[in-house]
Amino acid sequence: MTGCCRPETLEDALSILSRQGAQVLAGGTDWMVKHGQQGPHGGPVLYIAELAELRQIAVHGGEIHIGAACTLTELLESPLVPDCLKQPLAQMASPAIRNIATIGGNLCNASPAADALPMLSAMDAMLSLRSHKAEERLPAEDFLLAPGKPRLAQGQLLVEIHVPLSPKWDCVYRKVGLRRANSLSKVSFCALSDKKAGYVQDVRIAFGAVAPRVVRSREAEKRILSSGHPLTDDQIQAIAAEYGKLLKPIDDARSSRAYRREVSLRLLKWYLREGMNA
């Protein structure tokens, strides 16, 4: 295969990938910015955006299964997709980009600032990866190995994202960017709580863009739950200090290390003081 190849089925795509390496092209909103104007493109390209198998959204046994090539707009328009997940998607890029950008592309591009992964991690989503021979499921949280490096082996495609539909989370999502449209996150903050009779039964917290990987801590979440209700200021400080150790923000063109850390911890403290109990 040279140039660009447009398989008819997922099987064909996987068998092409198994026989020879190829660059995967989905919506192209990351890919075209990187490669679009360069003329001759190094190596063959496999176009997967229109594979029917990767474009389904369906409920299976308590989970919603989202095809990796569904566009952000398709997810935002689907009544099946939980609102918690729609919140980050609705704030990504602009309408024209959401119309072609795929959720799978957002994950596989593996930017620490990508906006879909923190919420998926908080929701305990699983990713289904396939190669010609095998299928594998792994937690969304473990997908990013390092900036630009997704946990995808040679010949593997991300095919589906599986998101548990219960509990019905109350969710808070905050994206801090330069402006509302077309700006990548300086920081993003996801917090989910499950309340019964006004008491928080379960809580999940994830931070994006402040470390090479999504920051989530099971220990800190347990500590929040076991600290009583409402949390005292001392407890809030202690929990913030625990998260503070996990944040590894960087200085870059979009923001500074100090700003990212400060904003992340303020969002956390606000959530523990007020947001969680609202």
Next chain:
Amino acid sequence: MDETISFVLNGKPASLRTDPLRRLLDILREDFALTGTKEGCGQGECGACAVLLDGQLVNSCLVPAIAVSGKQVLTIEGFRATPRYALLRACFEQAGAVQCGFCTPGMLMAAEALLRRNPAPTQDEIRTALSGNLCRCTGYAAILKAVETAAKEGMER
């Protein structure tokens, strides 16, 4: 390696042999001389290159030829032949929403993508719909006003 790409361009069948990874923007401007579609940033940030692909707003600088195959493309030149274009044009003129005009084709395509689906949008919906289109001249108030007026007048017709 070049491939034959066939699609419908402004209502008429079109076909060409080209690199399947070539940008739709370049195909429109260079092969079809449709220069109403502008290149601002070439990176998806400004919306000057916006066209409709199967009725959906896209930035043609990010769309490779292969993604156009078998689909319908509407550019500002095709949109010009419609009543809503005439209405939007009048409203943009009245509101003083055009200075250099570089962003205008993209703004009009974004407005059309909105009004097709949502003929009576709120101010917030208009802002969201135009959020991917940058204008370096007018400030945005006049443009938002123009689209708002067009929506109102469109509903009254």
